[in-house]
Amino acid sequence: MAEVIDIVSLYPKDMNIYGDSGNLLTIERRLRLYGYEPTIHHYNQDDSWPDHVDMVLGGGGQDEGQRKIIRDLCKRGELLRGLAHQGVPMLMICGLYQLFGEYFQPIEGDRLPGICVLGAHTIGEKLRLIGNLVEHSQRFGSVVGYENHSGQTFLHEGTKPLGEVDAPNTGNNGSDHTEGAMNDNVIGTYMHGSLLPKNPDIADFLIAKAVELRYGSFNPQPTQKALSELKRLDTLAQHARAVAMR
Numbered sequence: 485m486a487e488v489i490d491i492v493s494l495y496p497k498d499m500n501i502y503g504d505s506g507n508l509l510t511i512e513r514r515l516r517l518y519g520y521e522p523t524i525h526h527y528n529q530d531d532s533w534p535d536h537v538d539m540v541l542g543g544g545g546q547d548e549g550q551r552k553i554i555r556d557l558c559k560r561g562e563l564l565r566g567l568a569h570q571g572v573p574m575l576m577i578c579g580l581y582q583l584f585g586e587y588f589q590p591i592e593g594d595r596l597p598g599i600c601v602l603g604a605h606t607i608g609e610k611l612r613l614i615g616n617l618v619e620h621s622q623r624f625g626s627v628v629g630y631e632n633h634s635g636q637t638f639l640h641e642g643t644k645p646l647g648e649v650d651a652p653n654t655g656n657n658g659s660d661h662t663e664g665a666m667n668d669n670v671i672g673t674y675m676h677g678s679l680l681p682k683n684p685d686i687a688d689f690l691i692a693k694a695v696e697l698r699y700g701s702f703n704p705q706p707t708q709k710a711l712s713e714l715k716r717l718d719t720l721a722q723h724a725r726a727v728a729m730r
């Protein structure tokens with residue numbers, strides 16, 4: 485019987501604006517190829533929370549989507565901070581990245597409180613940061629995707645970026661050349677794409693952390709067939725990356 489990994493997909497109904505659910509599909513596929521049994525828990529407002537969580541994934545959303553889920557997210561804030569503190573790997577994209585910080589002040593309307601899993605805050609500006617993006621991450625090398633956000637995010641003391649961007653008007657806030665944030669095993673980023681199919685090293689980082697936390701170590705023994713499928717997926721990712729980095 486394959487070892488189970490429980491994954492929470494946060495607010496897929498309201499926070500999956502640019503197909504970020506592709507990240508969940510990538511994690512699910514790669515876990516199976518490594519010989520694990522992924523169990524997916526789609527969590528929307530007021531759903532019951534699963535008994536066990538090994539990984540949390542969340543996508544982007546317009547300001548209106550963020551307003552829809554903020555009450556419930558704050559209700560789950562302490563639980564999510566606790567899981568992050570235990571080392572549970574999490575990947576939050578754009579709108580949920582913003583709400584995993586201290587707050588998001590949209591251009592219009594009231595400030596949305598964050599749950600302070602990541603040390604950052606976000607201020608909405610008229611200038612939307614939109615476009616394909618390549619960033620340089622110390623941990624993951626080149627990371628490719630695209631961004632589309634009005635919020636400008638500023639990292640707090642002690643919070644490292646996921647990577648650095650070169651071009652002006654890109655990344656966290658268009659001026660300090662940072663993109664994303666990392667605290668322990670929690671990654672926040674503006675990178676839509678979906679991110680993980682194009683950046684399998686980040687997918688494998690999240691998988692390894694989840695398996696190590698639950699089972700003590702991550703030493704996958706994929707079958708020959710699974711190995712060739714992993715190689716095929718990695719070749720596809722390399723093609724997508726080569727195009728993005730032209």
Ligand code: GLN
Nearest residue numbers: 544545547578579634635
């Ligand atoms: N509503 C937020 C913003 O515009 C997040 C957008 C998103 O998730 N793509 O900054």
